[in-house]
Amino acid sequence: MATLLVRSEQGTLRLQLAAGESVRECLDATDLRVRAACGGSGSCGACLVRLEQGEANPYTLAEYLKLTPDEREQGIRLACQLRPLGDAEIRLEHPAPPSLWHSIPAENLAAVQGRRPELDRHIYGVAVDLGTTHIRVALWDRKHGKRIATRRGPNPQGVFGADVLNRLDAVQRRPQRADELAGLARNAIVHAVRDILARDVGEVTPMLAEIGQVMIVGNTAMLALLSGHGGTALLEPDNWQSPIDCRPRNEPDWHTLWAMPHAEIALAAPLAGFVGSDLTADLIASELTAGPPGSLLLDVGTNTEIALWDGSTLHVTSVPGGPAFEGVGIRFGMAAEPGAICRVRPEGAAGGYLCTTIADADARGFCGSGLADAVAVLLGTGVLKPSGRFAVPPGDGFRLDPANPRSALTGGDVDAFQRAKAATAAAMAELLKLASMGWGDLQRLCVCGAFGRTLDITHAQAVGLLPPIAPERVELRADATLAGCERALLAEDGIALLAAVGSRSHAINLSQIASFDDTYIRHLRLRPVPPVE
Amino acid sequence: MLNNIIKAYNEAVFETDSEAAFSVVNQALADGITAEDIVFQVVIPAVEEMMSRITKDPDTNLAQHFMTAQIAASVTEKMLEKFQHPPEIIGRVVIGTASGDLHSLGKRIVMGCLKALMVDVTDLGVNVPAERFVDEAVAFDAQVIAVSAMMVHTATGPKGAMRVRELLRERGLEDRIRIVVGGAPYRFDEQLYKTVGADAWAADGVSAGKVIINLIREVRPS
Numbered sequence: 001m002a003t004l005l006v007r008s009e010q011g012t013l014r015l016q017l018a019a020g021e022s023v024r025e026c027l028d029a030t031d032l033r034v035r036a037a038c039g040g041s042g043s044c045g046a047c048l049v050r051l052e053q054g055e056a057n058p059y060t061l062a063e064y065l066k067l068t069p070d071e072r073e074q075g076i077r078l079a080c081q082l083r084p085l086g087d088a089e090i091r092l093e094h095p096a097p098p099s100l101w102h103s104i105p106a107e108n109l110a111a112v113q114g115r116r117p118e119l120d121r122h123i124y125g126v127a128v129d130l131g132t133t134h135i136r137v138a139l140w141d142r143k144h145g146k147r148i149a150t151r152r153g154p155n156p157q158g159v160f161g162a163d164v165l166n167r168l169d170a171v172q173r174r175p176q177r178a179d180e181l182a183g184l185a186r187n188a189i190v191h192a193v194r195d196i197l198a199r200d201v202g203e204v205t206p207m208l209a210e211i212g213q214v215m216i217v218g219n220t221a222m223l224a225l226l227s228g229h230g231g232t233a234l235l236e237p238d239n240w241q242s243p244i245d246c247r248p249r250n251e252p253d254w255h256t257l258w259a260m261p262h263a264e265i266a267l268a269a270p271l272a273g274f275v276g277s278d279l280t281a282d283l284i285a286s287e288l289t290a291g292p293p294g295s296l297l298l299d300v301g302t303n304t305e306i307a308l309w310d311g312s313t314l315h316v317t318s319v320p321g322g323p324a325f326e327g328v329g330i331r332f333g334m335a336a337e338p339g340a341i342c343r344v345r346p347e348g349a350a351g352g353y354l355c356t357t358i359a360d361a362d363a364r365g366f367c368g369s370g371l372a373d374a375v376a377v378l379l380g381t382g383v384l385k386p387s388g389r390f391a392v393p394p395g396d397g398f399r400l401d402p403a404n405p406r407s408a409l410t411g412g413d414v415d416a417f418q419r420a421k422a423a424t425a426a427a428m429a430e431l432l433k434l435a436s437m438g439w440g441d442l443q444r445l446c447v448c449g450a451f452g453r454t455l456d457i458t459h460a461q462a463v464g465l466l467p468p469i470a471p472e473r474v475e476l477r478a479d480a481t482l483a484g485c486e487r488a489l490l491a492e493d494g495i496a497l498l499a500a501v502g503s504r505s506h507a508i509n510l511s512q513i514a515s516f517d518d519t520y521i522r523h524l525r526l527r528p529v530p531p532v533e
Numbered sequence: 534m535l536n537n538i539i540k541a542y543n544e545a546v547f548e549t550d551s552e553a554a555f556s557v558v559n560q561a562l563a564d565g566i567t568a569e570d571i572v573f574q575v576v577i578p579a580v581e582e583m584m585s586r587i588t589k590d591p592d593t594n595l596a597q598h599f600m601t602a603q604i605a606a607s608v609t610e611k612m613l614e615k616f617q618h619p620p621e622i623i624g625r626v627v628i629g630t631a632s633g634d635l636h637s638l639g640k641r642i643v644m645g646c647l648k649a650l651m652v653d654v655t656d657l658g659v660n661v662p663a664e665r666f667v668d669e670a671v672a673f674d675a676q677v678i679a680v681s682a683m684m685v686h687t688a689t690g691p692k693g694a695m696r697v698r699e700l701l702r703e704r705g706l707e708d709r710i711r712i713v714v715g716g717a718p719y720r721f722d723e724q725l726y727k728t729v730g731a732d733a734w735a736a737d738g739v740s741a742g743k744v745i746i747n748l749i750r751e752v753r754p755s
Contacts, residue, residue, distance in 0.1 A: 169685055235686055237635050237660055387549040388596050411594055418596035511635035511659060520638065521603045524596040525549060 003360070005089040007052070008032060015338070016359050017084060018106075023049060024079040028103035028199075030338065033096040039149065039200035040080035042066065047079040054088025057081075101151040101195045104136060108452060110285060110483035114490030115145025122212030122262040124148075127485040128189055129278060130218030130226060131155060132164055132302055133326055134335075135185070136482045137192040139200075142212070142490060149200040150482070151192040156184040157225065162328055163302055163320075164221040171230045178230035182249075185226045189216075190258045208259045215489040217268045217481060217498075219276030219303060219318075220244055227267055240273030240509060268488065268498045272507035274318045279305040280501045281484025282448050286477065289314055289504060292443040296428060296467075299481065300325050300368070300449035304424050307505070310435040314505040317431060321423035324416040325368035325450040331397060331413055332365035332406045339363060341370035341407065342454040344377045344400060353377065353400040355407055358454075363407050369455040374400060374409050375417050376459035379526050386526045388414045421465040422523035427510055428467060429519055429532045434508060438532045439467045448480035464529045534564065535574055542575050543582070549600035551607070558608055568615035572649075576612070580605050580649050580742065587739050599642055602738055606645030622653045624749030627670045628679040629657030631693035636683035639715055642738025643679060643745075650742050652749070663696035670710050676749045679713045679741070680731070688718035689729060698730030711748040715741055 004026060006013040017026050024034055024047055038044035042062025052075065059072060060081040067076055082090070116123070123143035129136040135155050139148045160170045160181060171178045193211075197204045216226070224231025228249035233239045246267045248254055255261050268277035279299055282288075288295050293311030298304060302323040308315045327333030327340070334340050338359035347354040355370070357363050366374060378384040383398060385391055390398060390411060397408030432438060445466065447455065453476045460466040466474070477483075488494030510516045522530050538561045545553035558571055583601055613620065626647060628640055637659050647654045655673050657665060666678050678697055682688035689695075694714050701707045714731040715738070726734035733748055735741035 165684060172686055235684075236633055385548065387547070387600070388594055415594040415596050418594075422596070509635075511637065517638050517641040518603070521599050521641075522551075524600050 002084060003087045004084065005053075006032060006092055007089070008092040008095055010095070014359070014361055017088075020083060022080050023082045023084070023090060025103070025106070027079065029105045030102065031098060032092065033099065033199075034079045034092065035094065035096045036080070036199040037202045038080075039202065042078055042081050044202060045078065048076055048093070049079045049082065050091040050093070051075045051077050051082065052089045052091055055085040056088060057083045057085065096199075099195060101153040101192050104150040104152050104479065104482075108478040109150060110477065110479055112147065112483050112486045112490065113145065114487060116142040116490065116492070119143045119212065122210055124207065124211045125213040125215065125489045126189075126193055126211060126263075127482060127489045128214065128216040129281070129479075129482040129485055130185065130189075130216055130222045131278070131481075132219060132222060133158065133162070133323070133328070135188055135192065136479065137189060137196070138482060138486055139193060139196045140486065140489060145490060147486070149196045151195055153188065153192060155222075156188050157181050162323060164219065167225060168221055168231055168235055171225070172232045172235060175230065175232075178225075178228060181225045182228040185222070186254065186257065189214075205259060209261055211260045211263045213264045213266065213489060214260070215266050215268065215485055215494055217277040217281040217485045217488075219278055219305075220246070220270035220273055223267050223270060223276065234273055237511075241507070242273070244270060244273055246270065266495055268485070268495070269502065271316055271502050271505050272509075274509060275305055275316050275507050277498060278481045279307060279316060279318075280498050281482075281488065282446070282480045283307055283314070283484065283501050284487050284497065285480040285484035286446045286448070286475070288446065294437060294441040294443040295446075296431075296442055296444070297446040297448065298424065298428070300424065300447065300451055302326060302328070304427070304449070306427050306431060308428075308431040308435055310437065313435070314501075315431050315435055315508055316505045317427060317508040317510055319423045319427035319510055321420040322416060324371065324420040327365065327367050327371070329416050330366060330371060331410045332408060333371070333413070334365035334367060336367040336369070336450075336452050336454070340365060340367035341374070341400070342367055343456060344370065344373040346377055346381055351381065355400050363401065363404050365406050366409070366413075367452075368450045369452065371413065371417055372421075372451070372463065372465055373456050373459050375414060375526065376456070376463045378409070379463060384414065384526065388418050388524075388526060418524050418526065421463060422520050425464055425467070425523040425529050426516060426520040429523070429529070430510060430513055430516055431508065432532050439469070439529060442467055442469045443473065445469050445474045446477055446480070447474060448477045451476065452478045461528060463526045464523055467529055535566065535570070538566065539575050539578070543579055546579050546583070546601050546604055549597055549604070551600070551604050554604045554608060558612070562615070567617075568612040569617070569620075572609055572612045572620075576605055576608055576649055577651075580646060580739070584739050584743055587737060598737065598739060599638070602642045602645040605649040609649040620651055623651050623746060624677070624753055625653045625655070625673055625675040626677045626679055626745055626749075627655045627657055627666060627673055627675045628681070629661030629666060630659040631680050631682040631687040631690075632660060632662050633690065633692060634682050634684060634687035635659045636681070636716070639683065639738055640679075640681040643681070643715065643741040646739050646742035647745060650746065652742075652745065663692060663700055666697050667700045667704065667706070671706070675710065676752045677711050677713055677745050679715070679745065682714065682716040682718065685718045688714070688716055688725065694729040694731050709752060711752060713741070713745055713748055
């Protein structure tokens with residue numbers, strides 16, 4: 001990894017650049033994007049930057065065509081062509097207007113195989129992972145099996161509440177809000193697609209007309225809210241076991257609003273009222289049922305979804321652990337973005353700590369994996385006790401870096417972590433119990449969702465978040481949900497592929513399991529998971 | 534000797550260490566202390582201490598609060614099995630979550646504390662229709678109906694506590710039976726319990742113990 005310093009009117013950004021990565025690719029995952037309209041082929045010439053320090057690849061043919069000799073003399077380059085050979089420093093004079101939509105970094109994307117060579121019209125397709133907090137979108141050339149670009153941005157329904165219940169409640173109180181919430185999510189999806197087309201393809205309206213399918217997965221409430229049906233039926237537990245209508249209301253209107261006249265719009269059916277098709281997508285991406293009995297999948301989020309394959313049945317459930325693992329409700333919590341503390345290590349004999357942040361930026365707060373690591377490390381050094389109390393009350397939080405107030409962890413943060421990890425672990429324990437299994441029967445563990453790829457497995461085990469299983473049998477899959485949705489998009493009959501997973505699954509409602517509360521309380525202490533009872 | 538036991542037990546509860554709490558209690562039994570003394574001299578004062586601590590500091594760690602209530606309940610349950618005579622019960626309560634609500638944890642904590650305080654509790658489970666609350670309260674001769682609701686629509690909706698109040702009125706039971714409510718929506722609006730027709734509310738599972746005992750005493754003077 002080399003360091004890339006980017007100077008602009010907005011200040012200086014310090015980024016990590018992978019070998020062979022272009023400056024544009026690196027910037028696309030940040031707030032500071034270059035202007036662009038060609039997807040990085042060098043044909044639009046919009047992404048001008050000045051290389052001020054460092055060695056880089058020679059000028060490319062595209063740069064000879066798009067830059068004047070004077071510009072080349074001054075060190076001007078096209079960001080999409082510029083590949084520094086080591087540490088480098090650039091200046092960006094006219095960045096693109098700020099956008100909520102960022103490219104998903106390559107290391108968080110799964111390689112997805114599949115193509116539809118038989119297609120000769122409307123060959124493009126869009127895969128959407130509609131999350132409560134974030135929306136992820138990928139545009140594909142389905143005929144050639146090529147992912148054109150991806151985006152990740154916030155779900156704008158968040159103004160009606162961070163969690164699902166508040167949004168359903170908003171609709172319950174004013175039914176006309178159903179249209180408003182549906183519209184927010186629907187517009188967000190098409191904004192992401194338009195952002196891709198504008199920057200990575202260079203043509204918007206004609207390309208929208210070439211999109212043949214939009215495949216959307218998500219939790220049940222998000223799909224119901226997007227569909228326009230409002231989803232208030234989900235507030236009645238009696239409806240949780242029955243199918244929830246998630247087909248788009250007024251589909252012809254969607255075609256008009258999205259300017260996608262030929263798109264088949266598929267909202268993948270949820271597995272149950274409380275288990276969405278995002279889990280279905282995870283299961284497709286991880287091929288969980290192709291693995292040995294005792295394969296467990298966790299999709300960690302505000303609502304954590306869990307699947308256990310016991311060799312004959314796929315037990316699925318969900319548990320509302322709260323948004324702590326997404327950095328919400330934590331004093332200095334944040335998403336896994338540059339500046340988020342993602343790893344913590346004890347350092348030196350004097351009781352210091354080393355915090356690693358995403359993109360090596362200055363620490364601004366904790367993401368989910370950093371929170372888990374901080375709790376585990378402080379437990380290990382005796383600063384925290386297994387009850388969750390600080391051995392010495394730290395007043396306004398315990399600073400891992402005494403010089404940085406945003407590296408502080410408070411008693412309330414530890415409490416939120418304890419409750420989230422207990423809910424997750426207790427749900428796993430109850431599923432194993434139903435399958436007559438124990439922790440020792442686990443052969444494979446896939447951890448998808450909020451933790452991304454930075455979770456320290458042994459630390460997560462030490463505080464009872466993950467079960468005792470050899471770390472090499474744990475797979476951290478950052479974007480399994482989007483990958484599974486992409487697989488369905490590229491399959492000849494994606495809906496049938498998703499439905500096949502559904503037909504193997506058996507949904508369990510933990511609120512009907514009498515022992516769940518006791519199990520949850522047994523898992524609240526900061527220690528390795530107690531045996532399954 | 535009892536003082537040392539109290540000290541060790543309180544230490545274990547403070548550390549939320551259920552195994553340590555049980556080993557203190559088992560050692561006390563082995564040393565000849567009666568189950569009655571353990572409950573009345575050790576466990577109940579510890580619960581009362583916990584109540585006063587939570588009242589003083591409403592931001593106390595919820596995870597610790599759940600764990601300590603659980604220890605109190607499970608120790609009491611074990612000790613009750615060893616009582617020479619059935620203990621004197623302060624009163625009876627039926628408890629459940631409101632119609633449409635499946636959040637059972639708050640109820641679980643309240644039950645744990647009530648058991649430890651010698652209140653007889655009947656758990657009606659989750660998603661309990663208003664009619665059932667009233668029928669079971671009558672059947673068990675309960676002084677208090679406790680309705681837990683964690684969501685705004687189940688706390689304030691027409692099928693929850695509000696309906697229980699209507700039924701008590703219709704059946705002429707208002708002198709005999711009190712209604713207590715608890716759950717997140719009541720914390721955000723401290724007057725909400727009145728709107729839904731309850732006689733009282735409690736901010737958390739532990740202080741619910743005290744509130745419920747006060748209601749029992751209103752209708753069943755000791």
